[in-house]
Amino acid sequence: MMMYHSWDSQNAWLRQILSENSLYMNRGTAHELELGDGDWVWVESHHGRIRCRLKTMEGVEAHTVWTWNAVGKQAGTWGLSPDASEATAGFLLNHLISELLPRNASDARRLTNSDPVTGQAAWFDLRVKVSKCAPGETGIWPVFAAAKPLPGDHGHRPRVWRYHA
Amino acid sequence: MKLGLVIDLDTCVGCHACATACKEWNASSKVNGALSDYEPFGAEPSGVWFNRVRHYEVGDYPENKTINFPVCCMHCADADCVTVCPTGASYKRDDGIVLVDQDKCMGCNLCAWACPYGARELDQVPGTMKKCTLCVDRIYDEMLAPEDRQPACVLACPTHARMFGDFDDPQSEVSRVTAERGGFGLLPELGYAPVSRYLPPRQPQPVIDADDARALLERGLASLASPVIRR
Amino acid sequence: MKPAVSIIFFTVSSGAGLGLLALVALCDTFAFGSLPAHALWRGALLGVVLVAAGLASSVLHLANPKNAWRSFSRFKTSWLSREAVFAAALFPVSGLYIVLVIQSKGGASRILLAILTCALAWAVLICTAMIYASLKPIRQWHTRWTPVNYVLLGHWSGALLLWAIACAYATRSAPFLLVAGVFGLAALAAKLAYWHSIGDDAQALTLERAIGVREGVHGPGPISAAHARLLDVGHSHGTFLTSEFGFQLAQRHARGLRGVALALGFGLPLAWLVVGVAHWQPALAAAVCCIMGLLVERWLFFAEAKHTVRLYHGDPRT
Numbered sequence: 001m002m003m004y005h006s007w008d009s010q011n012a013w014l015r016q017i018l019s020e021n022s023l024y025m026n027r028g029t030a031h032e033l034e035l036g037d038g039d040w041v042w043v044e045s046h047h048g049r050i051r052c053r054l055k056t057m058e059g060v061e062a063h064t065v066w067t068w069n070a071v072g073k074q075a076g077t078w079g080l081s082p083d084a085s086e087a088t089a090g091f092l093l094n095h096l097i098s099e100l101l102p103r104n105a106s107d108a109r110r111l112t113n114s115d116p117v118t119g120q121a122a123w124f125d126l127r128v129k130v131s132k133c134a135p136g137e138t139g140i141w142p143v144f145a146a147a148k149p150l151p152g153d154h155g156h157r158p159r160v161w162r163y164h165a
Numbered sequence: 166m167k168l169g170l171v172i173d174l175d176t177c178v179g180c181h182a183c184a185t186a187c188k189e190w191n192a193s194s195k196v197n198g199a200l201s202d203y204e205p206f207g208a209e210p211s212g213v214w215f216n217r218v219r220h221y222e223v224g225d226y227p228e229n230k231t232i233n234f235p236v237c238c239m240h241c242a243d244a245d246c247v248t249v250c251p252t253g254a255s256y257k258r259d260d261g262i263v264l265v266d267q268d269k270c271m272g273c274n275l276c277a278w279a280c281p282y283g284a285r286e287l288d289q290v291p292g293t294m295k296k297c298t299l300c301v302d303r304i305y306d307e308m309l310a311p312e313d314r315q316p317a318c319v320l321a322c323p324t325h326a327r328m329f330g331d332f333d334d335p336q337s338e339v340s341r342v343t344a345e346r347g348g349f350g351l352l353p354e355l356g357y358a359p360v361s362r363y364l365p366p367r368q369p370q371p372v373i374d375a376d377d378a379r380a381l382l383e384r385g386l387a388s389l390a391s392p393v394i395r396r
Numbered sequence: 397m398k399p400a401v402s403i404i405f406f407t408v409s410s411g412a413g414l415g416l417l418a419l420v421a422l423c424d425t426f427a428f429g430s431l432p433a434h435a436l437w438r439g440a441l442l443g444v445v446l447v448a449a450g451l452a453s454s455v456l457h458l459a460n461p462k463n464a465w466r467s468f469s470r471f472k473t474s475w476l477s478r479e480a481v482f483a484a485a486l487f488p489v490s491g492l493y494i495v496l497v498i499q500s501k502g503g504a505s506r507i508l509l510a511i512l513t514c515a516l517a518w519a520v521l522i523c524t525a526m527i528y529a530s531l532k533p534i535r536q537w538h539t540r541w542t543p544v545n546y547v548l549l550g551h552w553s554g555a556l557l558l559w560a561i562a563c564a565y566a567t568r569s570a571p572f573l574l575v576a577g578v579f580g581l582a583a584l585a586a587k588l589a590y591w592h593s594i595g596d597d598a599q600a601l602t603l604e605r606a607i608g609v610r611e612g613v614h615g616p617g618p619i620s621a622a623h624a625r626l627l628d629v630g631h632s633h634g635t636f637l638t639s640e641f642g643f644q645l646a647q648r649h650a651r652g653l654r655g656v657a658l659a660l661g662f663g664l665p666l667a668w669l670v671v672g673v674a675h676w677q678p679a680l681a682a683a684v685c686c687i688m689g690l691l692v693e694r695w696l697f698f699a700e701a702k703h704t705v706r707l708y709h710g711d712p713r714t
Contacts, residue, residue, distance in 0.1 A: 012205035013185050016212055019632040028226060057627055058222045058229035083208040085632060157206040160290060162199040163192040181630070209633045219630045219708055223609055224622040231627065234607060236708060245532065251476035252466035269466055272459025275476055277640060278397075281533035281606075283705035286636040292459030349608050352601070352704070355532045363608060 020089035021071040027056040040133040045096040051141035052091040076147035166260040167332040169360035177326040179233030184216045186321030201290045215297040238284035238297035239359030246276035262299045399698035406454040413446025414517040415554025421514040435565035437497040479523035486516040533704035541590035548583040555579045556683035564676035584662045600714045606707035626710030641703040661689025
């Protein structure tokens with residue numbers, strides 16, 4: 001969660017700690033699915049699909065996958081260089097998740113897919129299918145065109161940054 | 166005096182607060198000058214850190230354990246980084262702290278080669294080697310309240326996984342907790358006598374019956390109500 | 397270890413220069429091979445130039461060279477300081493020696509200066525090698541083979557240069573061909589022994605040792621005997637440590653480059669010696685070929701060295 005609460009600052013220090021993310025899966029489960037550490041995989045839900053890299057680990061329940069979400073960014077946003085790893089090697093789970101709960105037969109309203117008390121996103125019950133990409137199917141997907149720079153932003157960024165107090 | 170740190174691998178959650186607090190303190194420190202960051206908005210951001218938190222897994226699922234592992238200078242009793250330095254920039258003080266004199270360092274990297282822990286990093290801007298100072302400019306600063314005269318990383322840690330003190334004093338917190346919990350130094354076989362100690366993760370205590378569970382809960386609640394705030 | 401071009405050039409050039417200086421001084425002192433004065437001083441001067449070029453190159457490796465003058469100050473503890481002191485002393489001593497040879501002045505002072513030149517050249521060779529050999533965190537350097545190799549390789553390349561000089565200026569170059577051959581075979585044997593010894597990684601440190609698994613880390617299962625692996629290194633991109641210590645050389649490239657080093661550094665020059673054509677041009681070519689091979693050998697000395705800090709970055713063993 002090194003990125004989540006640094007929105008609006010693109011903190012130069014936190015970027016060094018975490019500026020890309022992969023999907024973590026239990027190593028035994030990955031083995032059963034014939035997936036390997038570092039493989040490009042499709043992750044599909046009832047709502048959408050994404051392509052990202054897989055990382056295997058021991059310390060996750062066998063049928064759960066997770067990632068550091070909110071790291072992935074559209075190229076050119078956040079004042080970052082368009083080739084920043086947030087754009088090229090970071091992804092969002094958001095594309096898999098519906099804003100609304102499934103239609104309820106007894107109720108015409110669509111309810112928001114969030115915690116009923118606090119309203120925050122409650123995404124822990126999403127089921128996904130993870131499968132290996134075909135050869136040549138590499139890279140983060142979906143990818144959006146690089147955002148245009150803000151007016152007056154000529155793209156000059158310091159190459160060396162030193163915080164002095 | 167043998168000043169050093171204790172890092173509790175049982176309670177460290179790997180949040181990197183210690184690492185960033187160190188960067189923050191040293192932005193105002195006169196000892197080393199600011200720590201540089203390179204390509205902060207670019208494709209390959211990197212920079213100088215004195216403390217880095219690494220993450221390891223031990224064993225196989227489900228008997229696995231995640232260990233969050235902060236690594237910084239151990240302020241070794243027999244520091245080879247001091248021995249190999251040709252200019253005398255690298256030196257060990259009487260209180261045990263190993264420092265780099267920024268006015269003498271010629272940036273030959275030999276001390277970094279001598280350190281097995283990767284505690285030293287070259288700052289490309291001044292071309293000198295920099296490392297953990299054990300917040301020497303905090304711990305002796307009489308303008309700070311006594312409880313604040315500790316390294317920034319120790320004060321920042323939200324789970325109290327870091328402790329600071331004198332290992333030559335058997336009554337100090339660092340000495341007592343090292344003895345109680347079996348604190349260990351890293352790679353002692355290299356002969357550098359690292360001073361800082363790591364506390365191993367505790368063995369989980371299985372709950373046997375409801376009475377034990379209630380006793381544990383009551384102990385836990387009592388410790389939360391304790392007026393003694395341990396830093 | 398990141399192979400730094402400036403350091404590779406420094407050790408090969410200085411090594412050859414120091415070996416040549418020592419051999420010239422010894423040949424003069426013991427009147428070996430009857431080298432005339434104009435051969436002796438040219439040899440010694442070439443040696444001094446090679447050492448100077450190497451040292452100048454080493455200064456390029458410094459990130460803050462304005463403090464380089466301070467490197468003489470820790471003679472008591474630092475091998476690099478000792479190397480600096482002996483190298484600094486070598487220039488006036490060998491310079492005076494060269495002057496005496498040019499003036500064809502013999503006598504006790506010339507012998508003394510020759511012996512001092514040789515002793516200082518050996519001292520610099522050993523101190524340079526000990527800079528690397530004394531580093532405990534680098535298993536592939538921390539072996540007695542490091543100074544043995546460095547001294548022999550310096551004398552091998554120096555002896556080839558001396559043979560070329562003898563071909564140009566001496567009446568008989570055969571004694572110098574023999575000296576070169578002896579050093580070549582000894583250096584080759586030592587190099588092969590070094591590669592064999594670093595190939596045995598039974599004593600290598602492991603990731604488990606580095607983070608204290610076994611003495612500290614316990615768990616519900618048999619974790620004290622378990623293996624550890626890196627989950628996350630703590631940074632998404634490179635650092636000073638990954639840049640300086642993270643160099644990765646594929647096994648098949650290492651094997652190929654060792655072959656190149658052996659062929660250029662030993663095979664071809666030794667073959668030249670066996671053929672024994674006593675003209676200075678092919679002899680010099682053999683010396684240059686040897687030095688090319690030694691540049692590859694030195695590059696490998698760095699590239700194949702695995703610093704202990706790599707364990708914290710996830711390497712299972714050094």
